[in-house]
Amino acid sequence: MRIGELSRATGTSTRSLRYYEEQGLLSSRRRSNGYREYGEEAVRQVAFIQDLYRAGLSSQIIRDILPCTAPTPPAGDCAQLLARVRQVRDELARQEQQIAQRREMLDRYLSGSATPAGLVGPPHRSP
Structure with a gap:
């Protein structure tokens, strides 16, 4: 899905989504036309990121936490x-x-x- 679709699906501004990417919290693929392409899991991930921000966590802590929430967390x-x-x-x-x-x-x-x-x-x- 493109950034506008993710924005509508999550109620998050495209500016915030770009910021999440800059901070390493969210990833996308670039299509040949330069548009960002997000997977379906991005909706859940954006909701989780927003919850952690509302809880008062910094981008750095959120970035470190995200891998630990994966189905198979890293060995760290x-x-x-x-x-x-x-x-x-x-x-x-x-x-x-x-x-x-x-x-x-x-x-x-x-x-x-x-x-x-x-x-x-x-x-x-x-x-």
Whole structure:
């Protein structure tokens, strides 16, 4: 299928598909007229790539992961890649916890149940 067909099938812009190719995430063959030709598996691969981007993984990690998802993964050790993905996941969990703590503090300030550190009472208003 050509790039426009893959774009329609996946809901992904042709610009993004070209970027995926530049990053080594997606491959195509060039026809004699210069058009890109993608196999049927490209639809599934593009969906997977988009999922991994939405999960916060970089192009480099995605590029390394893709061979490990093949029906017959390479002889290399995919366990290290899983460890990298776990690190990204753990970092996201840490960021979520920080955001939740910040939101709780703002909620306390907004509700009046907390005041900024060092202030004893409500802010002084000048007449």
